[in-house]
Amino acid sequence: MTINSLTKAILAAASAMALAGTAAAQCPKTGGTLTYLYHPEPTALSTVATSAVPVAIVATKIYESLLTFEGAGMTPRPGLAESWTVSDDQKTYTFKLRQSVKWHDGKPFSADDVKYSIEKVIRPFMSRGRVYFGDVEAIDTPDANTVVFRLKAPVPYFLSVFQPGETPILPKHILETIDTSAAGPIRQSSLMRQPVGTGPFKLKEWTRGSHVILERNPDYWRKGYPCLDQLVLRVLPDGAARAIAMESGEADVAPMSALPEAEIERIAKLPHIQATKEGAEALGPNMWLEVNLREKPLADVKVRQAISMALDRSRIVDVIWYGQGTPATGPIVSGNPNFYNKALKPYVYDQRAANRLLDEAGYKRGADGVRFRLSQHFLPYGETWVRLGEYIRQELGKVGIAVDTKSVDLAGWLKAIYTDWDFNLTSTFSHNYSDPTIGVQRTFISSSINKGATFTNSMGYRNARVDELFAKAARETDKTARKAQFDEIQQIMHDELPVIFLVELSYTSVWNKRVHGLITNGISMYSSWDGVWKD
Amino acid sequence: MSPTLTFIVRRLVQLVPVVLAIAALNFALLHLAPGDVADIIAASTGGSSVEFVEELRRSFGLDRPLYEQFFIFIGRLLVFDLGWSHIQQAPVLELVAERIPATLLLMLAAIVVAVVVGMLLGILAAMRHRGWIDGVLSVLALIVYATPQFWLGLMLIVLFSVTLGVLPSGGMMTIATQMGWLARAADIGRHLVLPSLTLGLFYVALYTRLMRASMLEVFTLDFITTARAKGLSETRIGFVHAARNALLPVVTLAGVQIGHILGGSILVETVFGWPGLGRLVFDALLQRDLPLLLGVLLVSSVVVVLVNLAVDVLYGLLDPRIVQK
DSSP states (O other): OOHHHHHHHHHHHHHHHHHHHHHHOOOSSOOOEEEEEESSOOSOSSSSSOOOHHHHHHHTTTOOOSEEEEBTTTEEEESSEEEEEEOTTSOEEEEEEOTTOBOTTSOBOOHHHHHHIIIIIIHHHSTTHHHHHTTEEEEEEEETTEEEEEESSOOTTGGGGOOTTTSOOOOHHHHTTSOOSSHHHHHHSGGGTSOOOSSSEEEEEEETTTEEEEEEOTTOSSTTOOSOSEEEEEEOOOHHHHHHHHHTTSOSEEOSSOSOHHHHHHHHTSTTEEEESOSOTTTOEEEEEEEOTTSTTTTSHHHHHHHHHHSOHHHIIIIISTTOEEEOOSSSOTTOTTTOOTTOOOOOOOHHHHHHHHHHTTOOOOTTSOOEEEEEEOOSSOHHHHHHHHHHHHHHHHTTEEEEEEOOOHHHHHIIIIISOOOSEEEEEEEOOSSHHHHTHHHHSGGGOOTTOTTSOTTOOOOHHHHHHHHHHTTOOOHHHHHHHHHHHHHHHHHHOSEEEEEEEOOOEEEETTEEOOOOBTTGGGSOOTTOEEO | OOHHHHHHHHHHHHHHHHHHHHHHHHHHHHTTSSOOHHHHHHHHTTSOOHHHHHHHHHHHTTTSOHHHHHHHHHHHHHTTOOOEETTTTEEHHHHHHHHHHHHHHHHHHHHHIIIIIHHHHHHHHHHTTTSHHHHHHHHHHHHHHHSOHHHHHHHHHIIIIIISOOSOSSSSSOTTOOOOHHHHHHHHHHHHHHHHHHHHHHHHHHHHHHHHHHHHHHHTSHHHHHHHHTTOOHHHIIIIIIHHHHHHHHHHHHHHTHHHHHHHHHHHHHHHTOOSHHHHHHHHHHTTOHHHHHHHHHHHHHHHHHHHHHHHHHHHHHOTHHHHO
16 A cells, blocks of 8 residues: 555545544534624625625525535535535536425525526626636536536636635525516515525524524424524624623624724633634735825835834734734735745834835935825724824824825725725725635736726736736646745735735634534634534 | 694694705715715625626616706605615615614603603702702712713613623613513513613703703792792692793703704614614714615604604693693
């Protein structure tokens, strides 16, 4: 037996054991109601029209995708698909679907549902649909339990597309009754408010402004699951009130930074509470100072480097975010085990060096000590961002950059940054997702310089090498080569600073210790929670 | 027709142009701000293409000229159609109808707390004029008046929910438990205590001061002297003879302040997670959900106008001379 075949044998045995384990597995305890808190209230119970956090947390308990995922690195596991095979040229993906799966209204689930959801809804109308399924030539359904995706070219991240929050499988028999030719009717369809899914929980009651109750799906395909009887989302708009509800034990879970940063530390120390930053690796929020590169002085890389050195990332994390984050080094967050370039170091806080660079770049201080003036917008997401804006103004002021801060609401901010490009600096953040082609590429490639598209390349950043590397990596089937391509991208961006990378924010989830089984993968709050149980 | 009825009908007819004018003004003001709901929706999907945003705009009718949008809006209003909320993905009328009972309940409870408690404390303070009770009440009123509502709400939660554990910290009812209507009413009542106190206490302070001043003025009038001469007890004079006459300014002010209380409910509803209109309007504003915002503002203005009408009628009952004039 060669080492290789030995490894294979061990792996096979291990996976057989894992499968056997799954078959024998059962809930340590069945029953009970889990209450979690969030604000804002979800606007729909499906992630088709929006992937906002509150929607995704609740919708993923109702709708499922072909796969589920395990671990921070998001290893694909069976979901609605029992098994799958990939052809040698990596252009054909064949999924064997689970039999005897039923929709919440009792109708049987089949391959037609998969084909219909992706072709009629996800690809045309989900915001990342074209990225995910743009290279799909055809979806075949040779029988009721088989779906075959034929791709025009290999898509290296194709399996990670089938996450429950990203590609929910919807019921064809209901979609057929609505007009799927435009976004409007789909957004207005009853499916968004009265969901019919295959997941472990189904909607019992939604009282707007107050709560959503999901109840156990008695016909769930995974026998003996879910463990809980009910899942209740309570909408509590005030951050302090949410913290109090966790403290008093009225609520069980505050997922994904549902508590204000200022409260998390205090609540996490309570004896009945557990808090973790784990379980959000595959979202990877990355916060930066977006810069308008179209005009001087920000077009000058030395100026950007100087700004980068003039800001103290540790202080931003500690003081403004109450420790909820780590200094950022580049476009890919360090929590992503598959793609992060470990060689990168964050810019060191050194105002003297910043001053020197600005002098070298030719921006001497005037009589009033000011080198030049910049405008700054801050992301209108609340207090924290205002404080960040104040901190940036203060630090840049010390190196001779006068900053005028502008305060606008979200719609005004989006228009100024992404439609009018009328800004110098603005704070913002973006999600990495589990694969950089999905989450990182769109911000930095030159083809996303489009007026009016939100959260894209508002900087006007163009680098032919970066474009080329992203294009290659989107097709690269060799894992090592692909990692090398992303490493180079990260190195270039670290040096060139198309934006000033500041902080990898962390989502801290907080729960009462009587709750178990919450953290299972890199996007745990978007998992189905079928195995979550309560003492 | 009785004069009261004529009065009510005339006021109701006047309501139509007032409400339409309010709607037109709101529409114009809200469209002055840059950016629209399509941007917000596109942003909530975490980045999207220009085509996607344009497609949204087209399907919402936001690509039409503003005057066209305005006439569509007014035309719908005339048939009581408040439009569609693109953010909430539901008809505006349905959303508002769902929320209005909660807000009315909260407002009513707060007004009752404010007027009843304010009146009683005011009478008490006036009857113990310059005594220690008067002093203590005046200082307390001043403190409550100066306390921010959201902070007062949080402190009440800390005291009654966390420390004492006797009242729920938020929400309108116990979720996910079945109970009979009587138990349900009691449950809602328990949930109502803290928010209505928070919202009402500010006005308690106001009405205490007002009632006190009004009472002191009434005490100088001849009929009080007559009552005293008849040998009536001070308690009877204060509560029966003086109070009814001193109440008019309080009722007037309460009527004027309905709109204010509706505004204050935004904060209180936020702190207590109370599912009412205040929060709906706040969320709508942040998300540039104009149809919803316009709908809530319109319904609120109708509520304010109607409540003012009710106050005027009540005024007539307290002092019949007013209507007959």
